[in-house]
Amino acid sequence: MTNIWKIIQLIPEYRGRIIGLILSSAVLGLGATATPYVFRSIVNTITDLFGQRVDYAAALIAVGWAVGAFAVIRLFTTLFGYWQDHQSDQLWLHSISTLRRRVFETMTGLSLDYYERNRVGDITDRFGNCITVTQWLFQLSEGTLASILQLVFGIIVLLIKAPAVGLVMLLLVPYNLISSYLAVKKTKPLRRRWNGLVGKMSGLLSEMVSQIATVRSFAGERIVQRRYDAVQDEWWDVRRTETGIEQRSAVVVNLINSLAVIGSIGWVAWGALHQSYTVGDILLVFALTQAVITTIVPITRLVNTAGDVDSASERLVELIEVPTTVTDRADATEVEPIRRIEFRNVGFTYPGQTRPALRNLSFTAGEGQTVALVGPSGSGKSTIIKLAMRFYDVSEGEILINGRDIRSYTQNSLRTRIGAVLQDIALFNDSIGDNISFARVGAQRDDVIAASKAAHADNFISRLPEGYDTMVGERGVRLSGGEKQRIAIARAILRDPSLIILDEATSALDTESEKLVQDGLKTLLRGRTALVIAHRLSTIASADKIIVMKDGQIAEEGDHASLLDQQHGLYSRLHGLQTA
Numbered sequence: 416m417t418n419i420w421k422i423i424q425l426i427p428e429y430r431g432r433i434i435g436l437i438l439s440s441a442v443l444g445l446g447a448t449a450t451p452y453v454f455r456s457i458v459n460t461i462t463d464l465f466g467q468r469v470d471y472a473a474a475l476i477a478v479g480w481a482v483g484a485f486a487v488i489r490l491f492t493t494l495f496g497y498w499q500d501h502q503s504d505q506l507w508l509h510s511i512s513t514l515r516r517r518v519f520e521t522m523t524g525l526s527l528d529y530y531e532r533n534r535v536g537d538i539t540d541r542f543g544n545c546i547t548v549t550q551w552l553f554q555l556s557e558g559t560l561a562s563i564l565q566l567v568f569g570i571i572v573l574l575i576k577a578p579a580v581g582l583v584m585l586l587l588v589p590y591n592l593i594s595s596y597l598a599v600k601k602t603k604p605l606r607r608r609w610n611g612l613v614g615k616m617s618g619l620l621s622e623m624v625s626q627i628a629t630v631r632s633f634a635g636e637r638i639v640q641r642r643y644d645a646v647q648d649e650w651w652d653v654r655r656t657e658t659g660i661e662q663r664s665a666v667v668v669n670l671i672n673s674l675a676v677i678g679s680i681g682w683v684a685w686g687a688l689h690q691s692y693t694v695g696d697i698l699l700v701f702a703l704t705q706a707v708i709t710t711i712v713p714i715t716r717l718v719n720t721a722g723d724v725d726s727a728s729e730r731l732v733e734l735i736e737v738p739t740t741v742t743d744r745a746d747a748t749e750v751e752p753i754r755r756i757e758f759r760n761v762g763f764t765y766p767g768q769t770r771p772a773l774r775n776l777s778f779t780a781g782e783g784q785t786v787a788l789v790g791p792s793g794s795g796k797s798t799i800i801k802l803a804m805r806f807y808d809v810s811e812g813e814i815l816i817n818g819r820d821i822r823s824y825t826q827n828s829l830r831t832r833i834g835a836v837l838q839d840i841a842l843f844n845d846s847i848g849d850n851i852s853f854a855r856v857g858a859q860r861d862d863v864i865a866a867s868k869a870a871h872a873d874n875f876i877s878r879l880p881e882g883y884d885t886m887v888g889e890r891g892v893r894l895s896g897g898e899k900q901r902i903a904i905a906r907a908i909l910r911d912p913s914l915i916i917l918d919e920a921t922s923a924l925d926t927e928s929e930k931l932v933q934d935g936l937k938t939l940l941r942g943r944t945a946l947v948i949a950h951r952l953s954t955i956a957s958a959d960k961i962i963v964m965k966d967g968q969i970a971e972e973g974d975h976a977s978l979l980d981q982q983h984g985l986y987s988r989l990h991g992l993q994t995a
């Protein structure tokens with residue numbers, strides 16, 4: 416239950432109202448407990464009339480009062496129940512919205528490595544547990560206290576009216592709760608596994624959807640299907656074992672409950688035959704015995720579902736409590752426009768890895784300079800960029816921005832100063848205009864158009880039937896590679912950053928698109944400090960400095976001409992390969 420409690424702590428403002436709702440359900444409980452008494456009174460009056468212990472007029476008045484009381488109770492509990500449902504629904508809507516918003520906010524702040532390590536579907540499945548938890552909480556708050564009151568009241572009356580029956584019912588309560596608790600405890604590891612498998616299936620599904628082009632191109636439908644089926648089969652087995660344990664426990668419990676009820680009814684009937692009970696008493700005892708049994712069941716069911724909900728909450732709590740590896744220092748300040756970025760003896764190893772991705776790396780990009788990073792795949796170029804954007808903190812050495820450690824600035828202010836055009840251009844499933852204005856809060860349509868013109872994107876956008884309002888489709892699938900790149904450049908221009916980070920796309924563009932993209936990039940880079948990963952060496956001939964990376968270290972450094980002069984150097988060899 417600690418996990419459920421942790422979730423409640425996330426929405427403390429609703430705690431009072433939830434408790435109020437729980438307490439108000441007591442009214443319904445009281446209404447329900449009074450009903451058997453009304454029945455008893457009617458039946459006793461009628462038997463008194465038949466036994467000629469009261470006259471007709473008095474019996475009529477007594478029955479009239481009883482029916483009137485019953486009508487008042489029913490009407491009141493119906494209206495109150497309606498009011499309570501409405502309140503509960505409103506409270507649920509508010510609390511689920513707040514909870515989701517808070518979890519979403521926590522997720523936007525999680526370190527990048529969490530997203531790199533986990534499947535999208537698994538993360539969204541964890542997020543989806545917000546509903547499971549709040550729904551259960553409201554199910555609990557709506558009727559539980561009413562049921563408990565009914566139960567306690569029923570047992571007390573039974574203990575007074577028919578002590579033996581009361582005692583049996585009293586023993587049944589802990590027996591039901593303990594059996595249910597033991598079954599829940601036994602199945603907890605299974606439920607945890609089961610929930611994990613649900614997350615895994617969502618992960619496989621989202622992966623299949625996002626990679627559908629690759630799946631199709633490799634005719635890999637059967638492979639992904641088999642992977643999915645294997646997880647689903649395991650899920651099936653786990654669920655079957657879990658429900659098997661629960662059902663076996665429930666059968667035994669229900670049998671014992673039924674025996675207890677049969678015994679109690681037999682006992683009371685025997686008492687009635689020997690005239691120790693009135694007919695009304697028999698009815699009261701029957702009604703209360705039945706009420707006790709029917710309220711124990713939902714209460715124990717809540718204990719059962721508490722197990723499910725707790726393991727769902729556990730997955731949600733794990734998501735909320737992911738330690739953030741990159742945090743702002745208490746004394747972090749806002750960064751001024753970035754003029755200079757320096758890597759000083761930087762070493763970096765990815766979390767969970769032993770082999771460093773970067774070793775003893777030192778270089779500087781001065782004001783307005785373009786530093787190009789080249790080198791074979793896996794040599795550490797993207798890692799440099801991730802460190803410059805502070806997606807990770809360095810393991811050794813330091814990165815200096817305008818002469819001060821990158822960790823002395825707030826992450827937000829740092830990233831607002833950076834304009835990144837990355838290889839895998841992420842566009843939201845939104846209009847082109849909104850995708851570009853994402854770069855600057857409050858940007859007007861004129862600013863968006865100006866940035867698009869500078870990025871040579873306005874031409875193709877204006878030709879689209881709905882212009883800037885054209886929806887791009889998820890991940891920008893309705894746009895060509897060159898178009899996406901130009902939108903990304905327009906976005907970066909609109910941001911007006913002081914540091915440009917550019918991971919040049921590897922896919923080849925046709926000559927015309929290539930020229931448009933290059934022109935857009937020129938506008939973006941003008942007068943700004945830039946770190947550029949260049950895959951086509953021809954595009955970085957004009958860079959102020961070229962860093963050639965190999966195995967996480969700098970192999971060569973210089974400008975295009977001086978590097979080409981080193982005939983047996985790596986750069987000269989790479990250049991030779993590309994120009995050949």
Ligand code: ATP
Nearest residue numbers: 531765768772790791792793794795796797798799
């Ligand atoms: P490419 O040109 O192919 O993009 P790169 O030069 O940019 O390669 P990096 O992506 O920086 O190379 O990778 C450097 C090393 O770090 C590689 O050995 C890679 O396997 C490893 N690496 C990269 N990202 C991660 C990660 N998220 N977790 C663990 N290791 C990683």
